Amino acid sequence: MAEKNYYKILGVDKNSSKEDIKKAYKKLAKQYHPDLNKNSDATEKFKEINEAAAVLGDDNKKSQYDQFGTAGGSSGAGSGFSGFDFSGFSDTGGFDFDDIFDSFFSGGRSGGRKTRRRQRGSDLRYDLEIEMEDAYNGAAKQVSITRMEQCSGCHGTGADKNSDIITCPQCNGKGTSTSTQRTPFGLFSTTTTCRKCNGEGQYAEEECRECNGNGAVRKSRKLEIKIPLGADNGTVLRVQGEGESGKNASPGELYLVLTVKTHKIFERKGDDVHIKVPVTFATAALGGSVDVPTLEGSATIKIPEGTKSNTVFRMRGKGMPILNGNGYGDQNVEIIIDVPEKLTKKQKEILVQFEKEGSKRKGIFW
Secondary structure, X not given: OOOOOHHHHHOOOOOXXXXXXXXXXXXXXXXXXXXXXXXXXHHHHHHHHHHHHHHHOOHHHHHHHHHHOXXXXXXXXXXXXXXXXXXXXXXXXXXXXXXXXXXXXXXXXXXXXXXXXXXXXXXXXXXXXXXXXXXXXXEEEEXXXXXXXXXXXXXXXXXXXXXXXEEOOOOOOOOEEEEEEEEOOEEEEEEEEOOOOOOOOEEEOOEOOOOOOOOEEEEEEEEEEEEOXXXXXXXXEEEXXXXXXXXXXXXXXXXXXXXXXXXXXXXXXXXXXXXXXXXXXXXXXXXXXXXXXXXXXXXXEEEOOXXXXXXXXXXXXXXXXXXXXXXXXXXEEEEEEEOOOOXXXXXXXXXXXXXXXXXXXXXXXX
């Protein structure tokens, strides 16, 4: 009988690394394992794959195969697994295939047992819009959440009464069914969720009338949410245990995503706020003081003589609170010189005279 082309069986070439061979084996073993593939030729294909990996995964066997075209002690597919030499798969040489099988055979090696995890309900997202003042001062907001909650009639079991809950006879309460397959590496188990009890290990012979056996019902609930100081667009608040519940499942989490409304006079930039304040030409030219609104009330700033339009003054500590930190940002005040649209006759005469005096003092600019 002609020796098989092990490289072709695994879909690799002679220059492939051991890691490449391992990846190829993992992909094909998962595809053709008889417990996962019910085609009539899956078993023979799986044998071929294991035979090829047993040779190419062992340095000595691979060297002999590359040199002489034969792996010596390895057998053809027709003789099954009994003729294989598995020394190349020990912990001290060749591949460590345990991690391969653990990745898709949940039971691992024979005798392994899968532990069922406690189920948890779905998480919920709620988009909440707040004012900038809410983020500055902190606030408590009422929100209404519609969600699945544990049924009060059956307390989440889905049964009409506790005596209706029985252990699943198909999986004996394990929630999983296991089948065993002999491979070149020993006995391996494939574990799947029990279809009769959906992995719960038990089920109700008589279902709860309030929830029709679902263990949960849809309800609306009002919650009070505290807005933290310094909250900004995209801030996410996690409320533990306020998500959805399910059958025999603990509640998930509620995540609130905040959006801060655009303010009519303040523009927020991180922890700082920006505001434009109009002043008269006389105040900008002669200097003076002006009242400026802030998020905590009114404040006064001094305007130096000769201040130009678009000059920015910084009011330290008058910005937003620093989220999850200490202190505040700043408030930047941009001065805008307010040009009147209408002037009295006297105002015009004064400005004309002002312009003449300015021209005499400064001369021609072009």
